[in-house]
Amino acid sequence: xxxxxxxxxxxxxxxxxxxxxxxxxxxxxxxxxxxxxxxxxxxxxxxxxxxxxxxxxxxxxxxxxxxxxxxxxxxxxxxxxxxxxxxxxxxxxxxxxxxxxxxxxxxxxxxxxxxxxxxxxxxxxxxxxxxxxxxxxxxxxxxxxxxxxxxxxxxxxxxxxxxxxxxxxxxxxxxxxxxxxxxxxxxxxxxxxxxxxxxxxxxxxxxxxxxxxxxxxxxxxxxxxxxxxxxxxxxxxxxxxxxxxxxxxxxxxxxxxxxxxxxxxxxxxxxxxxxxxxxxxxxxxxxxxxxxxxxxxxxxxxxxxxxxxxxxxxxxxxxxxxxxxxxxxxxxxxxxxxxxxxxxxxxxxxxxxxxxxxxxxxxxxxxxxxxxxxxxxxxxxxxxxxxxxxxxxxxxxxxxx
Amino acid sequence: xxxxxxxxxxxxxxxxxxxxxxxxxxxxxxxxxxxxxxxxxxxxxxxxxxxxxxxxxxxxxxxxxxxxxxxxxxxxxxxxxxxxxxxxxxxxxxxxxxxxxxxxxxxxxxxxxxxxxxxxxxxxxxxxxxxxxxxxxxxxxxxxxxxxxxxxxxxxxxxxxxxxxxxxxxxxxxxxxxxxxxxxxxxxxxxxxxxxxxxxxxxxxxxxxxxxxxxxxxxxxxxxxxxxxxxxxxxxxxxxxxxxxxxxxxxxxxxxxxxxxxxxxxxxxxxxxxxxxxxxxxxxxxxxxxxxxxxxxxxxx
Numbered sequence: 001x002x003x004x005x006x007x008x009x010x011x012x013x014x015x016x017x018x019x020x021x022x023x024x025x026x027x028x029x030x031x032x033x034x035x036x037x038x039x040x041x042x043x044x045x046x047x048x049x050x051x052x053x054x055x056x057x058x059x060x061x062x063x064x065x066x067x068x069x070x071x072x073x074x075x076x077x078x079x080x081x082x083x084x085x086x087x088x089x090x091x092x093x094x095x096x097x098x099x100x101x102x103x104x105x106x107x108x109x110x111x112x113x114x115x116x117x118x119x120x121x122x123x124x125x126x127x128x129x130x131x132x133x134x135x136x137x138x139x140x141x142x143x144x145x146x147x148x149x150x151x152x153x154x155x156x157x158x159x160x161x162x163x164x165x166x167x168x169x170x171x172x173x174x175x176x177x178x179x180x181x182x183x184x185x186x187x188x189x190x191x192x193x194x195x196x197x198x199x200x201x202x203x204x205x206x207x208x209x210x211x212x213x214x215x216x217x218x219x220x221x222x223x224x225x226x227x228x229x230x231x232x233x234x235x236x237x238x239x240x241x242x243x244x245x246x247x248x249x250x251x252x253x254x255x256x257x258x259x260x261x262x263x264x265x266x267x268x269x270x271x272x273x274x275x276x277x278x279x280x281x282x283x284x285x286x287x288x289x290x291x292x293x294x295x296x297x298x299x300x301x302x303x304x305x306x307x308x309x310x311x312x313x314x315x316x317x318x319x320x321x322x323x324x325x326x327x328x329x330x331x332x333x334x335x336x337x338x339x340x341x342x343x344x345x346x347x348x349x350x351x352x353x354x355x356x357x358x359x360x361x362x363x364x365x366x367x368x369x370x371x372x373x374x375x376x377x378x379x380x381x382x383x384x385x386x387x388x389x390x391x392x393x394x395x396x397x398x399x400x401x
Numbered sequence: 402x403x404x405x406x407x408x409x410x411x412x413x414x415x416x417x418x419x420x421x422x423x424x425x426x427x428x429x430x431x432x433x434x435x436x437x438x439x440x441x442x443x444x445x446x447x448x449x450x451x452x453x454x455x456x457x458x459x460x461x462x463x464x465x466x467x468x469x470x471x472x473x474x475x476x477x478x479x480x481x482x483x484x485x486x487x488x489x490x491x492x493x494x495x496x497x498x499x500x501x502x503x504x505x506x507x508x509x510x511x512x513x514x515x516x517x518x519x520x521x522x523x524x525x526x527x528x529x530x531x532x533x534x535x536x537x538x539x540x541x542x543x544x545x546x547x548x549x550x551x552x553x554x555x556x557x558x559x560x561x562x563x564x565x566x567x568x569x570x571x572x573x574x575x576x577x578x579x580x581x582x583x584x585x586x587x588x589x590x591x592x593x594x595x596x597x598x599x600x601x602x603x604x605x606x607x608x609x610x611x612x613x614x615x616x617x618x619x620x621x622x623x624x625x626x627x628x629x630x631x632x633x634x635x636x637x638x639x640x641x642x643x644x645x646x647x648x649x650x651x652x653x654x655x656x657x658x659x660x661x662x663x664x665x666x667x668x669x670x671x672x673x674x675x676x677x678x679x680x681x682x683x684x685x686x687x688x689x690x691x692x693x694x695x696x697x698x699x700x701x702x
Contacts, residue, residue: 120625141666155512272567274568
């Protein structure tokens with residue numbers, strides 16, 4: 001589960017990480033008022049930022065520097081209710097429903113700081129770099145030596161000496177060190193306490209020195225937090241922060257029925273049991289010259305009703321010109337799928353070619369059901385194996401085009 | 402021989418009175434697995450529908466039955482605790498079938514297993530389990546598709562290591578069609594943090610005299626397949642065939658499994674296939690060719 005930036009900043013601020021003032025706004029008038037409030041607190045400029053889950057907002061026009069309340073109004077008005085198209089959203093973009101008006105701060109230097117799971121060691125790892133403000137993947141590619149990694153003990157947590165070492169390596173000096181260490185410790189604490197997938201501050205900045213802060217102040221400017229979906233059962237408060245407006249309706253519907261569905265750009269829908277087999281089915285469609293329209297794993301214990309719903313979801317995508325059913329029954333019984341196909345034929349209706357490949361548990365009764373239904377479902381073909389299935393569906397879709 | 406489990410393995414089920422636990426306990430019994438009991442706290446002293454004794458704790462079960470393996474169907478919030486309870490009781494083979502365990506719980510459990518119970522071998526979580534054909538099935542896989550070496554027409558058997566359940570069944574079925582048996586099949590699970598991984602199992606299969614070749618099935622996410630490729634190059638003498646699922650998976654999306662995600666440019670199918678190819682391993686282009694690739698690597702085609 002992803003949070004918006006304004007939510008992530010709030011979580012960091014609540015945990016005691018210094019974050020410049022920021023106010024979320026639902027419309028341009030609120031954005032104007034937000035600017036006025038920040039200005040009253042001493043801000044001389046602000047940034048209006050579109051609150052969407054996708055990255056790459058800056059280049060897409062979703063981040064605007066403003067120097068007055070009227071400019072804040074205009075910037076918010078220009079974003080609100082309109083789609084923002086970034087390199088992560090796809091061509092249709094995502095609609096902006098909220099903006100963050102954040103107080104602008106002077107920056108002397110930018111850093112990168114995050115904590116995530118290191119899968120290779122099964123431990124959390126803190127990743128830091130003195131090259132902040134840019135994508136860390138880019139730094140990793142172009143200047144891998146600029147990335148510092150500090151593993152965190154799963155039970156003991158981040159130790160003070162480890163955080164200090166990282167702070168020194170990043171080049172912090174004087175009073176910056178204590179501030180940076182405090183931020184790292186709080187970030188590590190948050191990571192564990194919230195069952196986070198990732199907590200990221202990019203950039204972490206140092207302000208120029210002033211009379212009160214001869215070494216400058218260390219602040220978190222932009223924050224990203226994602227959570228482990230498997231742990232949300234013990235974080236109802238976080239779950240309540242979930243904004244599903246960017247999730248395709250079909251994916252939400254699928255989730256309600258315990259199906260794992262991801263829409264893709266192709267025209268051959270697939271209905272499969274098991275995530276690995278579902279990915280492989282997409283792959284083999286591509287290998288035979290087709291393009292998969294979706295990933296869909298019905299899982300092992302889906303009901304006939306859920307499988308029927310799966311067909312409904314696949315066929316609701318107007319790009320779909322054919323459907324491939326690939327089931328290797330384990331816990332899932334093939335006859336249940338066969339019955340669901342028959343039910344879907346009458347409840348949903350198949351107008352595009354359908355290829356069915358069934359193997360595994362209860363395959364014999366399933367074949368009987370399919371054979372008996374053939375006359376009623378003229379678009380249906382039965383495949384002997386995976387290759388035969390991929391060939392039949394790609395041929396049928398090509399022939400129909 | 403085989404790896405991890407054989408006809409003498411005595412198995413309990415943690416969560417035996419839950420619907421999945423009860424269903425698959427019966428499935429394993431029917432297959433011929435030595436199921437010796439189960440654990441559900443608070444139901445100690447009762448018997449399940451098969452007449453198996455139920456215990457309150459794993460330690461009680463081990464003391465009374467001599468169990469040395471467990472299959473865990475405990476719900477996600479309590480599953481990591483169940484794993485550690487099994488380890489504490491001295492169980493050697495811990496098969497965690499449960500899907501949806503919080504990652505942080507597994508990170509802690511894995512660290513504790515490593516430091517305090519180095520002899521415990523955890524398989525999974527979020528996995529179909531482990532099977533040695535005609536000897537011992539621990540998990541949810543359809544038993545009848547498997548063939549022991551003694552019944553394989555080629556007289557050869559392969560070991561299978563996979564992050565995916567149904568894709569493993571596919572590989573089992575395909576190898577069967579090529580006249581190959583299976584020594585042991587291990588589903589290592591679809592989560593990002595898991596117990597036994599490719600390298601440990603490759604080492605076991607390489608040492609197992611019953612195993613003639615090894616199929617490793619990977620998928621997008623993480624870099625374990627790359628590490629395995631490196632290991633195979635210098636440590637595995639037996640023929641290895643591989644398949645990687647997810648060439649068409651878009652980056653940044655979790656493909657069903659919690660661990661199947663390309664993030665930050667890492668974990669792509671291309672990177673894994675390239676690493677395996679560089680190690681001289683036959684990678685099947687198509688998921689329909691896993692059996693064929695294995696047969697070829699064994700010199701049977």
